[in-house]
Amino acid sequence: DTWRYAFEEAMDEVQGKFAQKFKEEVEANSDHTIQLFPFGTLGESADIMEQAQAGILQFVDQSPGFTGALIPEAQVFFVPYLLPQDQEKLQSFFRESKAINELFPPLYADQGLELLTMFPEGEVCMTTQEPVHSPADLDEVKFRVMTNPLLVKSYEAFGATPTPLPTGEIYGALQTGIIQGQENPRFYLESMKMYEVTDVITCIGHNNFTTAVMANKDFYDGLADGDKEVVQNAIDVAFDYILDYQAELDEASFDKIKEAKPEIEINILSDEERQPFKDAAGQVEEAFIEMTGDTGQKILDQMKADLEATN
Amino acid sequence: MKEPHSSQTQSQTDTTSTDDPPSPAYRSDLPGVLGTVDTAISRIESVMLAAGVLLMAVNTIANVVGRFVFQSSIFFSEELNRILIIMITFAGISYAARHGRHIRMSAIYDALSAKLRKPLMIAIALITAVFMFGLAWYSLQYMLTQAGRGRVLPSLQIPVWLIYVWVPVGFFMTGTQYLLTAIKNMIERDIYLSTNVLEGYDDDEFEI
Amino acid sequence: MATTIFSIMIVLLLLGFPMMIPLIVGAFVGFYSLFGGMGQMETMVQQMMAGIRPASLIAVPMFILAADIMTRGQSAGRLIDLVMSFVGHMRGGLAVSTAAACTMFGAVSGSTQATVVAIGSPLRPRMLKAGYKDSFILALIVNSSDIAFLIPPSIGMIIYGVVSNTSISELFIAGVGPGLLILLLFSIYSWVYAVRNKVPTEPKTSWKERLIALQRALWPLGFPAIIIGGIYGGIFSPTEAAAACVLYALFLEMVVFRELTFAGLYDTAKSTGLITAVVFILVGAGAAFSWVISFAQIPQGILAGIGIDEMGQVGVLVVISIAFFIGCMFVDPIVVILVLVPIFAPVVKSVGLDPVLVGTIITLQVAIGSATPPFGCDIFTAIAVFKRPYIDVIRGTPPFIVILLGVSAALIAFPQIALFLRDLAFAK
Numbered sequence: 001d002t003w004r005y006a007f008e009e010a011m012d013e014v015q016g017k018f019a020q021k022f023k024e025e026v027e028a029n030s031d032h033t034i035q036l037f038p039f040g041t042l043g044e045s046a047d048i049m050e051q052a053q054a055g056i057l058q059f060v061d062q063s064p065g066f067t068g069a070l071i072p073e074a075q076v077f078f079v080p081y082l083l084p085q086d087q088e089k090l091q092s093f094f095r096e097s098k099a100i101n102e103l104f105p106p107l108y109a110d111q112g113l114e115l116l117t118m119f120p121e122g123e124v125c126m127t128t129q130e131p132v133h134s135p136a137d138l139d140e141v142k143f144r145v146m147t148n149p150l151l152v153k154s155y156e157a158f159g160a161t162p163t164p165l166p167t168g169e170i171y172g173a174l175q176t177g178i179i180q181g182q183e184n185p186r187f188y189l190e191s192m193k194m195y196e197v198t199d200v201i202t203c204i205g206h207n208n209f210t211t212a213v214m215a216n217k218d219f220y221d222g223l224a225d226g227d228k229e230v231v232q233n234a235i236d237v238a239f240d241y242i243l244d245y246q247a248e249l250d251e252a253s254f255d256k257i258k259e260a261k262p263e264i265e266i267n268i269l270s271d272e273e274r275q276p277f278k279d280a281a282g283q284v285e286e287a288f289i290e291m292t293g294d295t296g297q298k299i300l301d302q303m304k305a306d307l308e309a310t311n
Numbered sequence: 312m313k314e315p316h317s318s319q320t321q322s323q324t325d326t327t328s329t330d331d332p333p334s335p336a337y338r339s340d341l342p343g344v345l346g347t348v349d350t351a352i353s354r355i356e357s358v359m360l361a362a363g364v365l366l367m368a369v370n371t372i373a374n375v376v377g378r379f380v381f382q383s384s385i386f387f388s389e390e391l392n393r394i395l396i397i398m399i400t401f402a403g404i405s406y407a408a409r410h411g412r413h414i415r416m417s418a419i420y421d422a423l424s425a426k427l428r429k430p431l432m433i434a435i436a437l438i439t440a441v442f443m444f445g446l447a448w449y450s451l452q453y454m455l456t457q458a459g460r461g462r463v464l465p466s467l468q469i470p471v472w473l474i475y476v477w478v479p480v481g482f483f484m485t486g487t488q489y490l491l492t493a494i495k496n497m498i499e500r501d502i503y504l505s506t507n508v509l510e511g512y513d514d515d516e517f518e519i
Numbered sequence: 520m521a522t523t524i525f526s527i528m529i530v531l532l533l534l535g536f537p538m539m540i541p542l543i544v545g546a547f548v549g550f551y552s553l554f555g556g557m558g559q560m561e562t563m564v565q566q567m568m569a570g571i572r573p574a575s576l577i578a579v580p581m582f583i584l585a586a587d588i589m590t591r592g593q594s595a596g597r598l599i600d601l602v603m604s605f606v607g608h609m610r611g612g613l614a615v616s617t618a619a620a621c622t623m624f625g626a627v628s629g630s631t632q633a634t635v636v637a638i639g640s641p642l643r644p645r646m647l648k649a650g651y652k653d654s655f656i657l658a659l660i661v662n663s664s665d666i667a668f669l670i671p672p673s674i675g676m677i678i679y680g681v682v683s684n685t686s687i688s689e690l691f692i693a694g695v696g697p698g699l700l701i702l703l704l705f706s707i708y709s710w711v712y713a714v715r716n717k718v719p720t721e722p723k724t725s726w727k728e729r730l731i732a733l734q735r736a737l738w739p740l741g742f743p744a745i746i747i748g749g750i751y752g753g754i755f756s757p758t759e760a761a762a763a764c765v766l767y768a769l770f771l772e773m774v775v776f777r778e779l780t781f782a783g784l785y786d787t788a789k790s791t792g793l794i795t796a797v798v799f800i801l802v803g804a805g806a807a808f809s810w811v812i813s814f815a816q817i818p819q820g821i822l823a824g825i826g827i828d829e830m831g832q833v834g835v836l837v838v839i840s841i842a843f844f845i846g847c848m849f850v851d852p853i854v855v856i857l858v859l860v861p862i863f864a865p866v867v868k869s870v871g872l873d874p875v876l877v878g879t880i881i882t883l884q885v886a887i888g889s890a891t892p893p894f895g896c897d898i899f900t901a902i903a904v905f906k907r908p909y910i911d912v913i914r915g916t917p918p919f920i921v922i923l924l925g926v927s928a929a930l931i932a933f934p935q936i937a938l939f940l941r942d943l944a945f946a947k
């Protein structure tokens with residue numbers, strides 16, 4: 001059969017690389033073919049998600065941040081300083097997490113989706129016009145964030161003025177000065193050319209951009225056991241591949257940026273400098289619990305337990 | 312289009328609306344209760360159009376003032392504009408159908424004889440009505456599906472399906488206008504673009 | 520499937536159906552045949568909604584409203600009087616000024632539809648009075664507005680830059696050369712047109728008269744100040760600048776000039792809403808249709824048969840130009856960029872083409888396609904705003920299309936037209 005797989009990024013970005021690997025594996029080990037639909041070709045993130053729920057698409061990627069409007073608990077990935085920054089710990093967290101492997105699948109199943117896996121896409125860093133070493137440096141900085149309540153809360157806590165803006169307008173708004181900062185995963189800073197219109201990159205280690213891979217549940221449940229195995233194996237291969245890929249990409253992206261703009265200032269904040277940001281993050285956790293209640297609390301606790309386990 | 316030269320001269324005074332006479336209150340040509348209802352709906356639609364556009368301006372400016380003066384953006388501003396644009400579009404397509412204002416390419420149609428134009432106009436109105444009713448039905452289904460999934464707008468935190476309420480209504484009203492136009496053309500001798508706009512009555516006003 | 524759908528659409532269009540019907544039927548037939556029945560029509564509705572979702576579309580009703588208030592009142596007239604006092608005595612002066620104003624406004628606002636409205640609606644009556652033919656005026660307005668795609672900020676270039684991983688700053692600079700070249704050629708054509716059609720000139724004004732005109736235009740000169748200063752000064756996004764213009768127009772016409780009553784405002788807002796709806800339903804229907812083309816992978820199918828891998832640089836550029844030109848005739852430009860750029864990416868790389876040059880050529884095709892029949896957003900906007908029949912709006916288009924295609928050919932033959940400024944700025 002022909003299976004269709006849509007994702008939120010371009011072919012050469014992390015989700016695109018994952019999808020290409022998945023396609024390669026499935027096609028090598030079965031008679032099925034997979035058509036890939038990168039960013040925007042079938043609509044925005046919410047559109048392709050609905051199309052997967054409707055069964056038009058068999059596979060879809062969506063960052064849990066976007067899924068928050070549908071599954072509020074998925075916003076746990078926006079709680080700052082929850083995910084480890086150390087690559088080894090990060091990778092074993094994504095492999096072994098009970099929250100991801102046991103608590104989330106039923107929530108996705110309620111929406112007609114089979115959660116196949118979640119993977120990290122890279123460390124989220126900010127780009128600004130002036131150096132940032134403490135929350136005070138973000139004072140009066142109009143900072144573009146996705147329209148997500150927790151993300152807005154985070155940047156308020158960090159001292160900035162969160163400002164909503166569609167993705168397509170970020171570049172121009174940084175250029176003219178409507179906003180003075182924005183955050184994105186490292187590779188996205190490079191591919192979106194954010195460094196062309198900002199002078200400083202700052203990593204405070206608050207988050208790693210995460211994506212969920214899903215299948216339409218009816219489609220998945222209807223697969224023969226052999227086909228299910230093909231899908232699962234392909235997911236596993238692509239998952240292993242992408243863990244290494246994103247780790248290398250984080251380095252490579254900054255190298256590319258430095259090459260394109262040698263005068264760029266890149267600051268990886270020290271643990272000491274990060275502490276005030278970490279302290280501010282507590283209120284975001286509270287906001288998350290407020291929004292999601294008991295299920296949210298359970299997931300947050302499990303995430304923390306999972307992290308303990310990987311340490 | 313029948314008299315290109317006169318239309319040329321006429322159009323010299325025609326701009327967006329500078330020289331439009333202030334539009335007289337619309338009165339439906341439909342008989343009895345149907346006419347009263349149609350007139351009322353038309354009024355409601357014009358209020359929605361005007362209020363929607365003005366609210367959009369106010370909302371957008373308020374966001375600038377908030378961000379620039381008070382260092383605080385209005386996070387629901389974009390979502391509110393989205394709600395307004397859907398309302399304007401779907402109140403507007405019905406209003407446009409009633410007033411014969413939908414864009415069409417009439418070059419070939421105009422070249423036909425009145426004998427051919429009449430059945431063609433009936434067919435156009437009927438087929439258009441069928442598609443509008445179909446879209447009314449499927450947009451209602453879409454709205455119900457959205458309601459079932461419980462998706463909310465990220466900032467306003469209200470259910471997404473609420474912003475689509477105008478969609479099935481707008482399609483249904485538009486379909487009704489085209490259906491009435493078809494019926495009117497079957498009953499009357501003249502050819503009608505919409506229930507109360509005669510074809511070619513005023514080149515500038517109506518043939519768009 | 521593609522051939523059937525396109526044929527049905529063209530027939531419905533020619534028969535005189537409301538323009539939304541060919542697009543809706545095209546999408547409907549697509550959904551019906553892709554999914555073997557009515558099972559997925561909800562997704563068609565979803566995509567119609569997606570089409571009218573982008574926040575930047577808000578600029579369209581805002582500029583329609585501002586322009587309408589200005590034209591009903593005195594602001595627009597005073598601004599044009601000022602321009603006329605300087606160019607009225609020159610052959611074709613008004614037409615050249617219109618082209619330049621469209622280019623500038625489009626460049627800053629980033630919206631070609633808004634430009635058609637904001638510059639076109641006040642200037643068209645003046646040009647008619649000056650003796651230009653309507654077909655020429657309409658084509659001039661629509662085509663000059665589309666130069667905006669090439670001059671920064673350009674949303675098309677941003678999307679291309681992201682999808683193809685190309686420097687957006689370099690793209691922005693590369694667009695300026697071809698953009699100005701097109702403006703120059705349009706100006707020359709306008710002058711030739713004015714001379715050949717013996718468009719009368721006005722007597723030359725004295726400096727004193729010009730000073731008076733300037734004085735009268737002082738308040739309305741706030742509009743360019745708001746738009747240019749506000750956007751480049753980092754106060755507004757282009758969309759917000761549009762709303763600021765509405766506010767300023769209301770202030771001028773209700774408080775300063777006292778031309779506009781509340782009843783007039785209600786009428787203006789209503790007619791703005793109507794025009795918006797008539798255009799946006801087409802944008803929505805067009806988005807549903809674009810989805811079908813994208814989902815069915817129709818472009819991939821067509822391009823696979825061409826053998827593009829065997830071609831050299833020029834061949835590839837020609838194929839790209841043609842593909843984007845045809846694509847934009849039927850489908851929304853942004854979708855065309857998103858769908859086609861990845862398809863061409865491998866061959867662009869393998870023949871060693873400069874992605875900045877490719878981006879510039881693609882943006883130019885997008886600009887041409889948006890002003891080219893049968894389907895084009897700027898054509899729809901012009902029809903709705905100026906209340907002219909479709910055929911009148913496109914009648915004067917051919918000379919402009921010829922110029923634009925000429926520039927495309929020149930760009931392929933002499934890439935320096937685009938790359939000269941880029942190389943200068945980035946010291947390549």
Ligand code: NA
Nearest residue numbers: 626667670672
């Ligand atoms: Na532009």
Ligand code: NA
Nearest residue numbers: 848888894895
């Ligand atoms: Na077109």
